Amino acid sequence: MAIDDPAGQPLTAPYLLQYPYRRSLGPVLGRFFTALRGRQILGARTLDGRVLVPPLEYDPETGDDIDDLVPVSARGTVTTWAWVAQPRPLHPLQRPFAFALIRLDGADTAMLHAVDALHPEAMTTGMRVRARWSDAPVGHITDLACFEPEDRVGDKDRVGDDDRVAAEPDPALLDLKPVTSMTTPLSLDYTVTAGYDLTAFLRGIARKTILGRECPACQKVYVPARGTCPTCSVPTGAAVEVAHAGTITTFCVVNIPFEGQQLTPPYVCASVLLDGADIPIFHLVGGGPVEAVHMGMRVRAVWVPDEALAPTMESIRYFEPSGEPDAPFDSYKEHL
Ligand SMILES: [Zn+2]
CATH class of the missing domain: 2.40.50.840 (OB fold (Dihydrolipoamide Acetyltransferase, E2P))
Structure with missing residues (x-):
């Protein structure tokens, strides 16, 4: 489905939110x-x-x-x-x-x-x-x-x-x-529908392409692509491709283990402002020591092998330091 193909059907996926809730009595x-x-x-x-x-x-x-x-x-x-x-x-x-x-x-x-x-x-x-x-x-x-x-x-x-x-x-x-304590299983399973714009964005990810859409009024590029600008209340324009590299604007180090965790702490989650985008995306940072991660750090996407590409953000394994000099604070201070 092309991003501007309104006849394409949105992606759907099963979603399961489940965890054991333990409480003291x-x-x-x-x-x-x-x-x-x-x-x-x-x-x-x-x-x-x-x-x-x-x-x-x-x-x-x-x-x-x-x-x-x-x-x-x-x-x-x-x-x-x-x-x-x-x-x-x-x-x-x-x-x-x-x-x-x-x-x-x-x-x-x-x-x-x-x-x-x-x-x-x-x-x-x-x-x-x-x-x-x-x-x-x-x-x-x-x-x-x-x-x-x-x-x-x-x-x-x-x-x-x-x-x-x-x-x-x-x-x-x-x-x-x-x-003294009780464990109650909590489980919520439902079907998520991505909607047309997020579907087009995810299909782009499956092609190793990161798509945004630009607001014709304020020129902000939204990533993931979205159909309207929430600031200007106007439809966004045609899809634009943004870079696979960007700047860490903010980040957090996850040190606390929790139920169902996919990675072993410590690891870093960060907001990454991709070059050409005005809205950061949230993703993992890897490929280097946790202590080295900082605001302004330049990073690039590490993709899964081509045969494993799919319409999911998991197609990007994480962002790794690119070795470029840090971005100056003024370059991303409006995007925090
Ligand atoms: Zn706008």
């Missing part, structure tokens, strides 16, 4: 999750006697600290619900189910969880449900595998729960190793 939620591992559900009792499930560290009405945790039943009543016809991969059940607010017996607030009803007609507001515990509790909300309609359960001992609720947490919970 603190004293109240820590006890709640420790109890879940012991197959008991605790609520937070406020000074005026209300019981909040899941527990909160502070009374939302008065702001008082809460440290009084009391058991509640593993049975409860659905107060509202929504049917999930097509479960997502990280949902608690991999067949159609209901997300419901469930007020457990002994609690004054409702908690969100899944109800394993076989079809939406089996769900009603006010229906009675009971917990189904995980076979291998670990101190996570998934220890409560789900809830299920009580009228579908013939054997009341199935969940190891009876109708009596103890006044105090089970002393056996004290023997369990306290749960």
